[in-house]
Amino acid sequence: MFFSYNEHEPSFLRMQIDLSFLVIGVYWFLRALSFLIVARIIISWVAPHSTHPVVIFVLRTTEQVISPIRSRLPRGEGMVAMVDWAPLVALILIDLIRYALVSVFV
Numbered sequence: 001m002f003f004s005y006n007e008h009e010p011s012f013l014r015m016q017i018d019l020s021f022l023v024i025g026v027y028w029f030l031r032a033l034s035f036l037i038v039a040r041i042i043i044s045w046v047a048p049h050s051t052h053p054v055v056i057f058v059l060r061t062t063e064q065v066i067s068p069i070r071s072r073l074p075r076g077e078g079m080v081a082m083v084d085w086a087p088l089v090a091l092i093l094i095d096l097i098r099y100a101l102v103s104v105f106v
Helices: 011-046 053-072 086-105
Strands: none
Touching: 011 053, 011 086, 053 086
């Protein structure tokens, strides 16, 4: 009943329904991206130089998100360990965006 389109419904209600579909879609896209980033972290520990098509898909998909973050993180001799913090920062930013979507639109 909530997601039905009726000719007698006000236009703002139809717009709200369309917006809720968009917000739900963005929410699930960000959730899937989070899972792909976690998969990337696990792949980097287990098989970092694999040529499997699934591994290549995960690396190419998540690189679009991680590379801009990696370029803004500090690098240099002052680092204690050579750890790539970009996936963790990306996960935190994605979670913040997801929670903001939920708190604003739900």
